[in-house]
Each structure stands twice: as C-alpha cells, then as structure tokens.
Amino acid sequence: DIVMTQSPDSLAVSLGERATINCKSSQSVLYSSNSKNYFAWYQQKPGQPPKLLIYWASTRESGVPDRFSGSGSGTDFTLTISSLQPEDVAVYYCHQYYSTPYTFGQGTKLEIK
Amino acid sequence: EVQLVESGGGLVQPGRSLRLSCAASGFTFDDYAMHWVRQAPGKGLEWVSGISWNSGTIDYADSVKGRFTISRDNAKNSVFLQMNSLRPEDTALYYCAKAAMVRGPDLFDYWGQGTLVTVSS
Numbered sequence: 001d002i003v004m005t006q007s008p009d010s011l012a013v014s015l016g017e018r019a020t021i022n023c024k025s026s027q028s029v030l031y032s033s034n035s036k037n038y039f040a041w042y043q044q045k046p047g048q049p050p051k052l053l054i055y056w057a058s059t060r061e062s063g064v065p066d067r068f069s070g071s072g073s074g075t076d077f078t079l080t081i082s083s084l085q086p087e088d089v090a091v092y093y094c095h096q097y098y099s100t101p102y103t104f105g106q107g108t109k110l111e112i113k
Numbered sequence: 114e115v116q117l118v119e120s121g122g123g124l125v126q127p128g129r130s131l132r133l134s135c136a137a138s139g140f141t142f143d144d145y146a147m148h149w150v151r152q153a154p155g156k157g158l159e160w161v162s163g164i165s166w167n168s169g170t171i172d173y174a175d176s177v178k179g180r181f182t183i184s185r186d187n188a189k190n191s192v193f194l195q196m197n198s199l200r201p202e203d204t205a206l207y208y209c210a211k212a213a214m215v216r217g218p219d220l221f222d223y224w225g226q227g228t229l230v231t232v233s234s
Contacts, residue, residue: 001175038218038220040220042158049208049224049225049226049227050158050208050221050224051224052213052220052221052222055213055220061222093157093158095158095220095221097218097219097220100160100163100172100219101160101172101173101174101175102148102160102163102219103160104157104158104159104160105157106157107157107158
C-alpha cells in the first residue's frame with residue numbers, strides 16, 4: 001500500500017499570510033507513460049464532505065480560487081494557499097489515485113492565528 | 114447538478130449486516146466509476162471500495178475484503194454496499210463518491226453527504 005504522510009498535523013496562519021502543507025508518498029505516484037502524478041488535494045470543512053481542490057498534483061478544480069496551488073512530483077508534494085482567507089479554515093487531505101488501495105494522508109488542520 | 118444521496122445507515126450489532134445505497138443524479142451514471150469512502154468519527158478518510166462503470170473492475174480495501182460487496186444498477190443510477198459481519202471498527206460516516214473522469218482514473222470529484230453506520234452492542 002502507498003502510505004501518504006502529511007506535515008504538519010496542524011497549522012495556524014494569520015489572515016492574508018501564506019499557508020503551506022506538505023505530503024510525502026511512500027512510493028512514486030508519477031505514471032511514466034503519461035508523465036502525470038496521480039495525486040490530489042481535498043478540503044474538508046466541519047460537517048461537510050471533502051471537496052476536490054487540486055488534481056494531477058497541480059491542476060485546480062473548476063471554481064477553486066487561484067490562491068490555492070499545488071506543486072511537486074514523484075513522492076513529494078505541496079499545497080500552498082497564497083493569502084489565507086477566513087473560509088479556508090478546514091482540514092486538508094492529500095490523496096493518491098495511482099494504485100489501489102487508494103489512500104489519503106492523515107489530514108492537516110488549518111486554523112487562523 | 115450532480116447529486117449523490119446515501120441511505121441505509123444506522124445502528125447495528127456486531128456480526129450483523131447492513132446495505133447502503135447511493136442514488137445518483139445530474140450526470141450520465143453509467144459512464145463513471147463509483148466508490149465508497151468512510152470516515153470514522155473524528156478521524157481521516159479511508160477508501161473502502163470502488164466499481165467501474167460496467168462493474169468489470171471491483172476493488173476493496175483489505176480491511177473489508179471478504180465482508181463487503183459493492184454493486185451497481187445502471188438502470189436505477191444507484192450503487193450499493195452490502196456490509197456483512199460488521200465490526201465496531203466499521204463505525205463511520207460512509208460517503209458515496211463519483212470518479213471525476215469518464216472511464217478514467219479514480220479521482221473523486223463529487224461526494225454525497227454520507228450515511229452514518231454505528232456498530233455497537
């Protein structure tokens with residue numbers, strides 16, 4: 001199984017400041033035949049289902065604000081929120097869809113400082 | 114508008130069975146794989162099972178293999194999860210999730226609100 005490890009477990013950032021969440025996979029999720037990373041980020045607010053933010057490691061889902069960006073390849077990935085807004089308070093999960101069993105990181109709780 | 118509505122959850126004793134349903138609308142159901150993902154109270158996300166558009170490919174997490182069975186009825190735009198031999202550790206909110214791409218990789222773009230399964234004596 002591919003193990004996804006996020007850091008940090010929790011993060012407090014001031015409004016308007018940058019937030020960075022990291023995720024490391026235990027093996028590469030880069031598919032060589034198409035050069036795509038089978039990697040995504042989700043946002044989950046209390047009482048709501050997860051919402052897809054980023055897929056293919058760096059492609060923003062339609063409707064997601066451009067302050068959210070994803071980067072990385074292979075085994076190391078980063079989610080960056082360039083200027084934190086109040087509505088960004090949530091738990092963020094990384095996810096690999098490279099192979100079954102599909103797995104998620106343990107989650108990073110993002111709060112306002 | 115894509116909608117996924119789960120039902121069938123509830124309180125059940127260990128060892129008993131439960132069948133979850135997910136009714137889908139707002140998209141061409143038989144073009145997409147469908148999945149179940151669960152979340153134990155206060156915990157993270159765990160993929161449970163997935164089924165391809167034509168039921169030709171079915172996968173399970175090791176934690177449920179041999180106990181849970183996923184199926185779909187494309188005529189009724191529904192996906193199901195038959196859960197047998199339930200254990201307390203199966204207690205979770207069960208989400209139905211849609212694959213994002215037609216006959217493509219299993220990335221989940223829409224999720225239902227979930228149905229709560231509680232396994233306790």
